[in-house]
Amino acid sequence: MPSAVKINALCELCHCRKAVMRRPKNLQKLCKECFIHVFETEIHRTIQREHLFYRGESVAIGASGGKDSTVLAAVMKTLNERYDYGLHLILLSIDEGIVGYRDDSLATVKRNQSQYEMPLEIVSYKQLYDWTMDEIVACSGIKSSCTYCGVLRRQALDRGALKLEVHHVITGHNADDMAETVLLNILRGDTARIEQSVNITTNSQGSPVKRSKPFKYAYEKEIVLYAHYRKLDYFSTECTYAPEAFRGTARTLLKNLELVRPSCILDIIHSGEQLKLKHKRRNASSEMEVRSNGSVSLPNKDGNRCERCGYLSTNRICKACILLEGLEINRAKVQIDGTSVDGAAKLTKTLEHLAF
Amino acid sequence: MVIAQCQKCKREPSTVVSRKETFCKSCFLKFVKGKQRKQMKDGRFKVKYGRNEDQTTEKTVSxxxxxxxxxxxxxxxxxxxxxxxxxxxxxxxxxxxxxxxVLCYSLEQPQSWIAEKATQIKTKYHGEEGISRLHVKFEILDCNDEVKRNEGLSGIYLTDHFESLIDRSNKVKGDALKMIDTQIQDKSAQEDLKSVVERDVIVRHCLQLECSILLLPDCMSELAISVLAFTARGRGERISETLGDNYIDVDGNRLEVLYPLRDILKSEIESYLKICDLERFQAPKIDNTFKSVKNKTVNELVREYFESVEPEYPEVISTVVKAGSKLRIPFSEGDVKRCGICREIINDDPQNWLESITVNEGIPAKTEEEKRNYELYLSSIQRPEERELYTAGNKESISLCFGCVADLRNLRGKFSWPAD
Structure with a gap:
């Protein structure tokens, strides 16, 4: 006969199975079955409430092979079948060209492709920009690597989606990422972004690709637990190029706050939804903003196109083209034969395989 | 060693370095005072002229x-x-x-300590006679007494579905401040609810005295802490009220709130205290050096954060305050609802918001063993004290803001509070 379970050891939702974890979001003690159920149902409710998709829509899942995008692919496949969304799901990966890191994570995405039976498209920085991240870091240093990567990846995802004739990309940004963005926008005084910090969907006027974040309210820890309980296959190494230093301080603060007040991630998102800017007095249509770098913002902020690449931009030349121009100026004119621009990831991987 | 010269007067040796500039004592005090004058440059505070005081009394604001x-x-x-x-x-x-x-109060120190320090401070400024000549008056406030004057404490309940209920039928007399410590385990929630009491007591006292201007002493660093702490507590809408609008509306009365030190850094406050020998009047500070992160409060963590990033990113504090002052109160549609605990305007229904993002239904029992466990659970909740939590009884609905719901979210049982 099975041993009797103590009442206070039971799951706080079903009250019939033994609790195996404390839910990071609200500290509820839950059994594995209830946790998986509430996690998936909450994502489903978010999708329904925000009307993220329409029947028959083709949706690209931004897949890096990491925990967030792997769980996103798994959950989307489950929900699409369970609730009959009628979506056509495609995996879209970006190969930034970080030898020893991205090649490994792309191998995970390729395994996910067969596990979830979804088509996969890989777009590389090399194809699009003629630069890899390893080359960019070798040229401009490690400190600004996230600036380059962030700007280029955003464009690459859009271009990849258009190549597939898909107009909706979903990404694995979770509640922790949202909360971190709210804190960062306040700390940087970025009033242009403060109101949009927690938007679940971003769709600039004139942009052919919409982006959504179905994990807006899902805690990072819960995503990891979900991947663990469902035994999902994901790549868990952090990018070897150091994260931006200031963002790192905000992340540490958020983790400390979460330790003393687990609800703080949702609390910050709620605060983010309440942040509204005072109305500007100046007449935006008759004025042009000259930025500190000399670039001029165009009067109609949405829907403008870059003169060089045709990508959506608030300036005449988009940020990616400005960054690439700077890189081209500094590109080595002569390459010594046999030298490699592979970055720290490759070196780490080589060292890992050394043995006495 | 070369002693740097004051960059302002270019005569005296410098004693303070602030914002990459060197100051002698008198130039530093002038610099700090200049920042305060800028915040109170309004004509209302300027010197009044007249043959006798009666001629200026009407024009003099309080x-x-x-x-x-x-x-x-x-x-x-x-x-x-x-x-x-x-x-x-x-x-x-x-x-x-x-x-x-000067409204003297402290949430931590006993009344005897407050009275003694107030006397010492008055003595420093030439005693009762000296300060009354300047039209300065000291008043001692007992926050506990102010709260107790309320009719009594009602029980507030928060259900598993974030519904907030109040039982007004069984009001009890009690010390609200002490009740916070005994009822709430979470130190950050304690800190937040105490600040609600503090603000409420001060604002009501101002209105009692028919005074329309409240001067709050928070400096730039403290305001930056408030901005991030409000954000972390789900009270984002409070930022604009604190930094953006300068007014508090209570029961149809409007109170103007000014922060004369909003351009002054904490390090400058400390230098000023040292130069003017004011440190001895300060309330004892709590030493957090050996506290683990888990035992700290939201405010303490945010304060430490700013202290750690300030050397590398000195502009971050002023940036946060500037960003906060560009915000406005989000408009609420229809009738304005106020929180039953902190009396803040409720912009969206926290119950709806939390319910929409949290699923509270599990998977029902399937096996025999699971069904048996469920039966056991059902029989266990039949005990009266737990049943009280789940049945409505004399309870009626009460509106709470998101910040207060967040504070009470992990509370099991009732929370006694002087709700209207």
């Missing part, structure tokens, strides 16, 4: 200084007193620009 015995309160009081002295010395016909009531 302001209350919330004096909590911290460094910023002491610096602001010192600056205001020296300003009033300057005003009187301007001409034989000059009279003070404003009447000042």
């Amino acid at each position: 302001a209350i200084l919330a004096f909590r015995f911290d460094g910023s309160s002491l610096v602001l009081l010192d600056i205001l007193i020296s300003w009033l002295e300057e005003q009187l010395a301007m001409s034989p016909r000059a009279h003070v620009g404003f009447n000042l009531t």
Whole structure:
């Protein structure tokens, strides 16, 4: 006969199975079955409430092979079948060209492709920009690597989606990422972004690709637990190029706050939804903003196109083209034969395989 | 060793370095006072002229200084007193620009300590006679007494579905401040609810005294802490009220709130205290050096964060305050609802918001063993004290804001509070 379970050891939702974890979001003690159920149902409710998709829509899942995008692919496949969304799901990966890191994570995405039976498209920085991240870091240093990567990846995802004739990309940004963005926008005084910090969907006027974040309210820890309980296959190494230093301080603060007040991630998102800017007095249509770098913002902020690449931009030349121009100026004119621009990831991987 | 020269007067040796500039003592004090004057440059506070005081009485506004015995309160009081002295010395016909009531209170220190320190401070400024000449009055406030004057404490309940209920039928007499400590385990929630009491007591006292200007001593660093702490507690809408709008509306009355030290850094407050020998009047500080992160509060963590990033990113504090001052109160549609605990305007229904993002239904029992466990659970909740939580009884619905719901979210049982 099975041993009797103590009442206070039971799951706080079903009250019939033994609790195996404390839910990071609200500290509820839950059994594995209830946790998986509430996690998936909450994502489903978010999708329904925000009307993220329409029947028959083709949706690209931004897949890096990491925990967030792997769980996103798994959950989307489950929900699409369970609730009959009628979506056509495609995996879209970006190969930034970080030898020893991205090649490994792309191998995970390729395994996910067969596990979830979804088509996969890989777009590389090399194809699009003629630069890899390893080359960019070798040229401009490690400190600004996230600036380059962030700007280029955003464009690459859009271009990849258009190549597939898909107009909706979903990404694995979770509640922790949202909360971190709210804190960062306040700390940087970025009033242009403060109101949009927690938007679940971003769709600039004139942009052919919409982006959504179905994990807006899902805690990072819960995503990891979900991947663990469902035994999902994901790549868990952090990018070897150091994260931006200031963002790192905000992340540490958020983790400390979460330790003393687990609800703080949702609390910050709620605060983010309440942040509204005072109305500007100046007449935006008759004025042009000259930025500190000399670039001029165009009067109609949405829907403008870059003169060089045709990508959506608030300036005449988009940020990616400005960054690439700077890189081209500094590109080595002569390459010594046999030298490699592979970055720290490759070196780490080589060292890992050394043995006495 | 070469002693640097003051960059302002270019005569005296420098004693303070602030914002990459060197100052001698007098130039530093002038610099800090200049920042305060900028915030109170309004004509209402300027020196009044007249043959006798009766001629200026009508024109003289009254302001209350919330004096909590911290460094910023002491610096602001010192600056205001020296300003009033300057005003009187301007001409034989000059009279003070404003009447000042110093509202002395502390949530931590006993009343005897507050009274003793208030006397010492008055002595420093030439005693009762000296301060009354400047139209400065000291008042001692007992926060506990103010809360107790309320009709009694009602029980507030938060259900598993974030529904908030209140039982007004069984009001009990009690000490609300002590009740916070005994009822709430979470230190950050305690800190937040105490600040609600503090603010409520001060605002109501201002209205009682028919005073329309409240001077709060928070400096730039403290305001930046408030901005991030409000954000972390789900009280984002409070940022605009604190930094953006300068007004508090209570029961149809409008109170103007000013932060005269909002351009001054904490390090500058500390230098000022040292130069003017004011440190001895401060309430004892709690040492957090050996506290683990888990035992700290939201405010303590945010304070430490700013202290750690300030050397590398010195502009971050002013950036946060500037960003906060660009925000406005989000408009609420329809009738304005106020929170039953903190009396803040409720912009969206926290119950709806939390319910929409949290699933509270599990997977029902399937196996025999699971069904048996469920039966056991059902019989266990039949005990009266737990049943009380789940049945409505005399309880009625009460509106709570998101910040207060967040504070009470992990509370099991009732929360006694002086709700209206």
